[in-house]
Amino acid sequence: MRKNDYRKLAFMGILMIVLLAFQTYTGRGKEDFPAVTFITESLASLNLTDFDPNELDAKQWKLLGFSEKQVSTLLNYKKIVGGQFTSKAQFKKCYAVSTEKFTELESYLLLPETGKDHSSRKFKGYEKKEIIISGKFNPDKLSAAQWVKMGFSERQAEAIVKYKNYLGGSFVSKEKFKECFIISSENYSKMEPYLLLPAKTPDDFKNSTKNYVVKSRIEYRNFDPNITDLEGWKALGFSERQAQTIVNYRDRNLRGSFKTPEDLQKCFVISPEKFQELKPYIKLNPTVDKKQETDFSKIDLNMITFKQLQEFGLDERSAGSMIGFRKKLRGFVNKQQILDTYNIDKDLVQKLISIAPLDVSNVPKYTLTEAPEEWLKDHPYFKYSADKIIFYRTTYHDDKKILKLLKLKPEYEERMKLYLK
Known part of the structure; x- marks a missing residue:
């Protein structure tokens, strides 16, 4: 054979090997693509009660609505902070806990507000107790x-x-x-x-x-739901939390009064069965008109309380968000800030700020060179630039120069100036 024939034969052999390898690769059984599962938030309302977050395991965190990744973050965060949460403020800092989720859980957390309360009598009541079992029981x-x-x-x-x-x-x-x-x-x-x-x-x-089914042993008597207080609802067989929910529903959602017996049925803590038990005894007095006690035209928006906001008609979430944001700011300096608060009923708040005055005389203001470090690091408008401000002011003693070095967006700089002298 000629030399060229050998070369052709070798080339054909290599080509056959390549073709066989490609056929083997493309002929493999295709792997099934993993099924896509869309996870939706459960609409079933949790029957929450007070709990110590230090006692929860991964499964229980999931029952509270956290994803598997969020649960892992929570448990790792607990290890980082020393093996247990010591305050609500510390728990809130975990980035797996959104502002909305913290607001939902805050009132049920068996923790003091801040770590400073760790040794208080209130916190001692939350210490984990040993379960004592004397024998078999039903x-x-x-x-x-x-x-x-x-x-x-x-x-x-x-x-x-x-x-x-x-x-x-x-x-x-x-x-x-x-x-x-x-x-x-x-x-x-x-x-x-x-x-x-x-x-x-x-x-x-x-x-x-x-x-x-546990039969009710309550001896019902005629009652007017518009004047029934917390103890009155508890006497009708409701728990303290349920009773508070009914009172809140009447005073906030219905502006102080049930118009018909059926209005009670719309309150989610009153089951259809319970409503049928109560219905024959409901006696609405049409002359009863709950009067608003507070004159909101005289209440300073920087002094208005949580209860007064509820009296005006805000729900717990709106009232809590407004009070919380005001506390962080150390006071509002204009009414637009109130409307910019997250999680509020803007229509109702707009009505409130059109009535109530705003006194800004007691809102603390500083220069950038004199502002306390704690204030800078905690204030919503300054905290993201706090470290830079503290660094620049060691060299410069002019606010305009420091603001220029910060290179802020115009809207962020304007917000800062609201609290600068």
């Missing part, structure tokens, strides 16, 4: 007082009993008992060997709950 038969004796707080005990009633009067099984939000994994592990309950939930559980 949790269906325990009263709130007996749960407290076991080591739970009064609020926790009430929540456990409430959960039992929610299930129909019985915990039904160890599975269902474990699902009680207030029972941590650690405490369940301690109690599980002593629980006189079947391990598994019956298949017909939804039907079986009918056998556990």
Whole structure:
């Protein structure tokens, strides 16, 4: 054979190897593309009660509406801060906890407002207690007082009993008992060997709950829901939190009065069954007209209280956001700031600021060279530039020069100037 024939033969061999390799690669079975699952926020409202965030495990954080990634961040953050949250302020700083989520959970957190309260009597009441179990027991038969004796707080005990009633009067099984939000994994592990309950939930559980319905023993009398106070609603069989919800619904959402008995039915804490029990005893007095006690034309917007905002008609979220933002600013200097507050009912707040005056005489203002470091680092308008300001003012003693060096957007600089001398 000629030399060229050998070259051609070698080239053909290489080409065949390449073709076979390509065919093997392209002929592999295609891997299934992972199914895409769209996660939507559960619309089911959580039956929240007071809780210590230091006792929650990953599963319980998920039950509170956090994603798996957020839960991981929360647990890592807790390790970073020393193994436990010591205050609401510290918990809020975790970036996995949004402002909205913190607002939702804040009133239920068994933590002091700040770390400074760590040794206060109030915080001592939140210290974790040891659960004491003397022997086997049927949790269906325990009263709130007996749960407290076991080591739970009064609020926790009430929540456990409430959960039992929610299930129909019985915990039904160890599975269902474990699902009680207030029972941590650690405490369940301690109690599980002593629980006189079947391990598994019956298949017909939804039907079986009918056998556990607790009949009301309340002796109803005629009542006017427009003048019934917190204690009055509790006497009608509602928990303190439910009673407060009804009062808030009447005073805020309905501006102080139920117009018809059916208006009560629209309050979500009053079940259809409970409403039917109450209906024959509801006696609305048409002459009762709750008068607004506060003259808002004389209330300074920098002094108005949370309760007064609620009296005007703002819900807890709007009132809390407005008070919280004002506290951070150390006072509003113009009414537009109030309208710029997050999570408020702008229409209602617009009505409020058109009536109420704003006194800015007591709002603290400083020069950039004299402003306290703590004030700079905490103030919403300065905190993101605080370190630069502190650095520049060691060399420069002129506010205009420091502002120029900061290179802020015009709108940010104008906001700063509101609080500068």
